[in-house]
Structures are given as C-alpha cells and as structure tokens.
Amino acid sequence: MHTSILRRSLAAAAASGGAAALLLAAAGGAAAHVGVTPDKTSANSYALLTFAVPHGCDESGTTKVAITLPSELNDAQPTVNPNWTVEKVTEQLPEPKKLADGTSITKRTSQIVYTAKAPLEHQLRDTLVLSAKLPDAAGTTLYFPTLQTCETGQTDWSEIPADGQDPHSLKAPAPSVSVTEAASTDGHGAAPAASHSTEQASAVTGSGADDRGAEARSWAGLAAGVGGLALGGAALVRSTARRSAAEPSAK
Numbered sequence: 001m002h003t004s005i006l007r008r009s010l011a012a013a014a015a016s017g018g019a020a021a022l023l024l025a026a027a028g029g030a031a032a033h034v035g036v037t038p039d040k041t042s043a044n045s046y047a048l049l050t051f052a053v054p055h056g057c058d059e060s061g062t063t064k065v066a067i068t069l070p071s072e073l074n075d076a077q078p079t080v081n082p083n084w085t086v087e088k089v090t091e092q093l094p095e096p097k098k099l100a101d102g103t104s105i106t107k108r109t110s111q112i113v114y115t116a117k118a119p120l121e122h123q124l125r126d127t128l129v130l131s132a133k134l135p136d137a138a139g140t141t142l143y144f145p146t147l148q149t150c151e152t153g154q155t156d157w158s159e160i161p162a163d164g165q166d167p168h169s170l171k172a173p174a175p176s177v178s179v180t181e182a183a184s185t186d187g188h189g190a191a192p193a194a195s196h197s198t199e200q201a202s203a204v205t206g207s208g209a210d211d212r213g214a215e216a217r218s219w220a221g222l223a224a225g226v227g228g229l230a231l232g233g234a235a236l237v238r239s240t241a242r243r244s245a246a247e248p249s250a251k
Helices: 002-030 193-203 208-250
Strands: 035-038 046-053 062-068 084-098 104-120 126-133 141-143 146-150 154-157 176-178
Touching: 035 176, 046 062, 062 126, 104 126
Parallel strands: none
Antiparallel strands: 035 046, 046 126, 062 104, 062 146, 084 104, 141 176, 146 154
C-alpha cells in the first residue's frame, strides 16, 4: 500500500513540476522581443522612450541596436548608456518640411544607432532611452522598426500589424507607442496625476508594458503551481503519518 501511495505521489509531483517548468518557459518568452515603454504619451508632449533589449539572436550576444524613427518624428535625443556608443543618422528630406513654429527643415534624424562596447550576453538585458517630442496627432500609433545585430545573425523587429490584426500574433513586431489626447493642464502646465497614469496604462501597444504584464502573469502562475506542489507534499506527509499511526492498532 505504501508503495502505491508513493508512486501516485511521485507522479503527481512530476506533473506539477512539469507544469511549473512550462510556466517558467512562458515567463521567459513573455519578455522575448524588443519593446518600448514611454513615460508619457500625450500628443505634443516630450516623452522618454525606453527600449528594452532582453536577449540576443538565438543565444548570440547583441552587438548593435539600430532604432528607426517614424516619419512623424524629426529628431530624438539619445540618452548616454555607459555600455554603448551612440550615433544619430540623418537623412535629406525630399522637400523642406515646415514646422509648427513657422521654420522649415531640410534634414531629419532617421535612426539612432547604439553599438555595444562589449557584446550583451544572451542571458542579460539592457535598456536604451530616447527623448523625443511626440506629434500633435492623438490616435496615431508610432512604429520604431529596430534592427538587432548579434555576434552571429540579426533579428529585424519591424513587422507592423495590418488593420485589425493582433500585434501579439506577429513573430517580430516593431516596438510601438500610441499617442493619446493632449493632457489637460491645471493652470501650471502639469497634467492631473490620475489622467497621466491612465494614459500610460492604456497607451502602449505591443511593447514593453505588455511584456511586463504578461511576464508578471506568468510568474504568478508559476508561483501558484509551485505552491500547489508544496501543499500536495504536505498533505502526503500528513496522510502517511495517519496511516502509519493507524496500522499498529489495526494489527
């Protein structure tokens, strides 16, 4: 009888362990692509855009990340990262572009290129931050095609979903930010805290915020699975102890 109980317990433990392993894999996959998280999304506002580089290309270390700016942006200011060198790539516009202040430009920043001083190992992550003024175009989604170059191979995060397509169904989605309505001010140029946080929660599509939410849910599921395994083991110990105590009296 004890052998049968032990076999059933081991089988249950193996199943729970397998489920935990699957949840762990899902948690890792949730943060598998390059994404962007803005600190604000209000139209015509200045935002810090944080690009997360969570892994290499097929376990090869990352050596370069080239972020292409959408045509709606004329420029972006890269934040210094001590692990990378950075350069701004400009392009000549086909015709002068008039700005809101009445001036015109003939060139724009088309790319920000970060080059690693030493390859970013596959199991490590880093973040690259740009400062940019978002366009006065609420409801627009800005896409930032990003080419990740590794010691061996490349991953081109440039897929843009078709109308009505779920961006999570794409294999290599481009990081994106959705521009929201301009924040109302309180007379001192500051938006109310509640609306600011609501904007951030609802604005990012297919980006780092979604990844973190999915990752948190995966880890929560893993914790629940491991907790269930622990409870099952405790129940087995109590059951075995009761049976052992009962057997002498039965004899």
